[in-house]
Amino acid sequence: MAESETRNHRATWDIQAPPLEPRDRIIAAASRCLAAVGLERTSISAIAREARMSRQTVYNHFETKQEIVQEALTMAASAAAERIIAAARMNTSAAGFVVELCLSALREYSLNPAISPVISFVQGDEVRRRILSPHGLATARHFVEPVLSYVPEREHDLDEMTETLLRFVLSLLTLESGVTRSQDALRSYLHRVLVPALGLEPDPAYDGT
Template identity: 35%
Template sequence: MDAAAALVERSGFEAVNMVAVAREAGVSRQTVYAHFGGRDELLSEAMVRVTQQVLGRIDARIADVPDASGYVVELIVAVRSECRRHPVLGALLIADRGSPLFDEELFVQAKPVAERFLVPLLAREPRLAARFGDVVEIILRSILSVLLFDSDTVRTDDDLRSFLRWSLIPVLGVAHDPVIDTRTN
């Protein structure tokens, strides 16, 4: 799995095949096949390993955020920060390197992960439970947009926080502290 992750970091997802992984790991192709049924299984398990580490860091960053608007904002900031920090996750954002992020089934697969992180939002803002599916959809689309389309407007974490408080929080209809809101346009 480490060899597959290293290949993704250097050359993208398209570079990962069983021969390349075996060569990178210093083992035979048969050894790789003995542990993984094929490329997709290997990539999936390697991504799960990386993702579990990252999700733990995201959990730690957002666990103590007391209000719903702050939770949503900090979740999105943490996801972007981790994607920028980790080379494998960064490779997910490059379409021409075979990223599974651009697979048609991405949204279906991403929803359970998003729901896992958004369930704590309901404790902070119980009235969102009636439209939880819509909330998940809006936030997941916002996260993907933030990851895929960087700009000077949201380059820093503070800029992103301000933008999200101004744009996303009103759409969700959750209360937020206007003292924190510094965006005026």
Template identity: 30%
Template structure:
């Protein structure tokens, strides 16, 4: 549509075009919900044709996944800020998981990860090599001296996998009653934290 599209402000680069498509999709999801947002909605939001959107993304699900991924990045920043000052490995992991279970369902962009099926961070995708590596990188950002705690790089990958598997279960299959944070914290302190305390003691 040339200059008649993009609100009269065509993007200066492919990267800018992709980001504007992602942002437009996020607005459509906020307005219509993820299941009712179509590629036509996104194109209409931008004032371009569907073919223009197709040049940058093959499917609406690809765009929604990018919306979720960017929401996840913002969420990680919030979690790291929440954990500042918690230097004990066991406490940091437990509090991080409690924060995730409490916050993710209430964060619209992050909760998309729960709605996109088996290929996402909290579906079967949680067990992929890339997802585990991402989880390990996130753990490295915790205010914890992992090396001093006797937890090496390979250990962080294993810890990230366990955390992702547990979070997948907790988020996809919550209790019938709202999750009680004190009970969840006690559960994690009883069954997850000891493995980290053992490493620290060793």
């Protein structure tokens, strides 16, 4: 009886997750390729090899490399979003939240090889217009909305705050300067410029260093 129970218990733990659908396998493979070799060296052939399928199978599900890359970046960005928001929520003030939100987003998009190729896309005017479209702003609002737990009276300003912060992030991602030379310099800049631009009170915990 005990041996039978042991076998049943082991069988329960031996259950494996169902295999990914071909389309999901392709997107996951593209994400790994982007992280390993970057955007330029991520090709249909490389994705097919990583997914262990033929190029034709890849083309059966996607027409172009760009289509696959955009899906992979979206998947990676969704995973990064939770980390970005979690880091920002550790602050005790609205000012600290928005500064850390911006810093965390810049770190992820600049240093995470799975999503850093996004920078080359956002430099185009058409992509910027889409990001700042009503749909793009509605998506970005998800990141900024937790600020209302600090300043619930600012709910009517949330859309404007979202657009302002998004414009800061886009600018800092694509235009390097002395402000972006270090995390400390960038943090100081955001406290001096972003916080008042959003109409928030200074962070009492920030001493300017």
